[in-house]
Amino acid sequence: MERAFQVDLRGVVELLSHHLYGSPRVYVREVLQNAVDAITARRALDPGAPARVEIESPAATGDGTVRVHDTGIGLTEAEVHELLATIGRSSKRDDLGFGRHEFLGQFGIGLLSCFLVADEVRVLTRSATGGPTVQWRGHADGRYEVSPAETERAEPGSTVILVPRPGTGQWLESAVIADLARLFGGLLPIEVTVDGRVVTGDGPVWQRAYPTVADREQALAAYAEDVFGFTPFAVVDLSVPEAGLTGLAFVLPQAVNPAARAGHRVYLKRMLLAEAVDGLLPEWAFFVRCVVDVTELRPTASREALYEDDLLESTREALGARLRDWLMELSTTDPVRLTEFLRVHQLGVKALAVHDDEMLRLVDRWLPMETNAGHVPLAEFRRRFGTVRYTPSVEEFRQLAAVAAAQGVGLVNGGYTYHSAIVERLPAIDPDVRVGRLDAAELATRFDLVDPATELALRPFLSTAQATLDRLDCEVSLRAFEPPSLAALYLVDRESTHRAELRATRKVADDLWADLLGDLDGTGSDRPQLMLNHRSPLLRRIAGLPDSRLAVTAVEALYVQALLLGHHPLRPADSALLNRSFAGLLEWAVHDQQGETA
Numbered sequence: 001m002e003r004a005f006q007v008d009l010r011g012v013v014e015l016l017s018h019h020l021y022g023s024p025r026v027y028v029r030e031v032l033q034n035a036v037d038a039i040t041a042r043r044a045l046d047p048g049a050p051a052r053v054e055i056e057s058p059a060a061t062g063d064g065t066v067r068v069h070d071t072g073i074g075l076t077e078a079e080v081h082e083l084l085a086t087i088g089r090s091s092k093r094d095d096l097g098f099g100r101h102e103f104l105g106q107f108g109i110g111l112l113s114c115f116l117v118a119d120e121v122r123v124l125t126r127s128a129t130g131g132p133t134v135q136w137r138g139h140a141d142g143r144y145e146v147s148p149a150e151t152e153r154a155e156p157g158s159t160v161i162l163v164p165r166p167g168t169g170q171w172l173e174s175a176v177i178a179d180l181a182r183l184f185g186g187l188l189p190i191e192v193t194v195d196g197r198v199v200t201g202d203g204p205v206w207q208r209a210y211p212t213v214a215d216r217e218q219a220l221a222a223y224a225e226d227v228f229g230f231t232p233f234a235v236v237d238l239s240v241p242e243a244g245l246t247g248l249a250f251v252l253p254q255a256v257n258p259a260a261r262a263g264h265r266v267y268l269k270r271m272l273l274a275e276a277v278d279g280l281l282p283e284w285a286f287f288v289r290c291v292v293d294v295t296e297l298r299p300t301a302s303r304e305a306l307y308e309d310d311l312l313e314s315t316r317e318a319l320g321a322r323l324r325d326w327l328m329e330l331s332t333t334d335p336v337r338l339t340e341f342l343r344v345h346q347l348g349v350k351a352l353a354v355h356d357d358e359m360l361r362l363v364d365r366w367l368p369m370e371t372n373a374g375h376v377p378l379a380e381f382r383r384r385f386g387t388v389r390y391t392p393s394v395e396e397f398r399q400l401a402a403v404a405a406a407q408g409v410g411l412v413n414g415g416y417t418y419h420s421a422i423v424e425r426l427p428a429i430d431p432d433v434r435v436g437r438l439d440a441a442e443l444a445t446r447f448d449l450v451d452p453a454t455e456l457a458l459r460p461f462l463s464t465a466q467a468t469l470d471r472l473d474c475e476v477s478l479r480a481f482e483p484p485s486l487a488a489l490y491l492v493d494r495e496s497t498h499r500a501e502l503r504a505t506r507k508v509a510d511d512l513w514a515d516l517l518g519d520l521d522g523t524g525s526d527r528p529q530l531m532l533n534h535r536s537p538l539l540r541r542i543a544g545l546p547d548s549r550l551a552v553t554a555v556e557a558l559y560v561q562a563l564l565l566g567h568h569p570l571r572p573a574d575s576a577l578l579n580r581s582f583a584g585l586l587e588w589a590v591h592d593q594q595g596e597t598a
């Protein structure tokens with residue numbers, strides 16, 4: 001035998017009213033929405049029918065109840081049984097079960113939200129299609145009664161009466177109801193009053209008529225100040241016809257943390273859905289806050305978010321494209337303002353440039369990047385140097401920038417977020433561009449060799465230097481390079497850093513791991529190098545020192561100075577050497593002084 005599910009009504013009412021919605025305040029939204037839908041339904045039959053929603057708080061009713069009167073379609077007794085008494089039943093869906101376009105509701109559960117603040121809900125209703133006034137009384141435990149009303153309504157329409165639950169008084173005060181009605185229904189095209197005061201206005205701020213463009217700008221800025229608490233850097237009008245979307249994007253005047261998502265204010269058919277809706281814009285567009293009204297996007301059942309579907313996705317793309325176009329437009333009409341925008345919101349723009357060619361062009365042309373020729377946009381840098389050389393980390397840039405500049409090599413600091421990715425993507429917008437990483441080993445190939453006779457003459461000094469630095473796992477070599485003020489350059493490329501780390505690990509690892517790491521190490525011949533610069537007068541003087549003990553101290557000092565200049569991290573052994581060489585040099589200096597005065 002086939003049976004129907006048994007439902008514990010009290011549990012369902014509890015679940016839907018208390019757990020689906022974020023706050024009891026939504027009861028105002030739901031009753032307002034039902035009243036507006038009822039008026040829409042009546043006007044479909046009779047376009048001249050009155051359209052009014054009047055809310056009365058306990059201050060006006062005098063009997064402790066809240067009453068919501070509408071001039072809508074009303075319900076016949078049969079409809080009352082079918083629609084009000086069946087959870088999940090709605091008059092607002094079509095034959096296929098989809099929400100009908102003209103209505104705000106669709107799920108058939110909104111009325112239950114009244115039980116967030118009421119123990120009992122009464123509906124007094126007279127249908128515009130005829131029949132007497134009917135009274136429905138529903139209780140939070142799932143019981144209901146239907147009876148003929150004691151007094152006939154003069155006009156078709158409904159009155160929803162909430163008999164408050166003790167302890168919910170704060171949601172029923174006149175001022176609170178007025179604020180909530182204004183918040184949720186302030187943009188509705190139907191007049192709504194609370195205790196006689198009108199809470200609806202002139203509709204969306206972006207659709208109102210203004211005497212001049214400047215007046216409009218001023219009004220929009222004031223709106224942003226009021227709603228979001230900031231004066232916008234710029235305001236962008238939004239329109240996505242397939243989603244029935246209109247609205248505004250307010251560009252934030254200050255940088256924000258891209259990860260801290262502040263949602264958008266979304267109205268659905270002029271009724272506020274929520275003040276912080278996620279997912280309306282692509283993630284990169286974190287520099288704007290939007291206010292929009294949509295007709296075609298769907299809400300979730302709690303009405304606090306948008307339902308994720310294909311239309312929402314294409315809307316998101318369309319809004320992203322709009323913001324991108326606005327930026328492009330700015331680059332041609334007002335480059336100064338664009339630069340200002342980039343200064344504030346560069347992170348978002350750079351994130352976008354990694355995926356988007358247009359945005360990459362914008363960054364290429366306008367966004368200054370750190371290079372060894374100053375802060376310049378990449379386009380300018382390319383004009384000057386042809387090839388775009390970059391270092392993937394800030395440390396490498398610090399090490400190589402000055403030396404590369406002395407060799408005439410332009411270098412971009414790719415160490416900041418997205419910079420390397422942006423540089424690597426440049427060929428996507430200019431097939432002729434040459435891009436490449438610069439590493440220490442490559443830079444060294446540009447240094448001049450010293451002629452063999454000179455090198456031979458310096459062999460004893462070079463051997464002393466090598467013996468000194470062997471303990472520090474560092475190779476000594478002699479070259480001639482610019483600038484002469486640089487006596488020595490510590491060069492480490494990625495490969496050799498990796499090998500050095502392996503060697504350090506092997507020292508502390510147990511045998512099994514040491515063998516394995518030994519295999520990975522390979523030849524181990526490419527240790528970091530201390531390049532001594534024969535073009536440096538200081539180096540030549542050091543190389544000519546007759547006292548080999550002083551030469552050792554000088555080499556140690558050159559080594560630590562090169563480490564410090566290149567912003568290399570100091571290992572404990574390096575720090576110890578720094579102290580020792582400094583003390584050694586001091587001693588020599590003092591010793592010399594004493595020699596002179598003696």
Ligand SMILES: Nc1ncnc2c1ncn2[C@@H]1O[C@H](COP(=O)(O)OP(=O)(O)OP(=O)(O)O)[C@@H](O)[C@H]1O
Nearest residue numbers: 034035038083090091105106107108109110111158
């Ligand atoms: N003020 C009203 N006038 C006329 N009919 C109403 C009124 N309020 C509710 N109804 C009827 O009761 C039904 C159920 O209302 P309820 O608010 O529970 O759901 P809904 O509005 O259809 O959908 P949603 O859950 O999305 O709000 C409605 O579909 C409507 O037919």
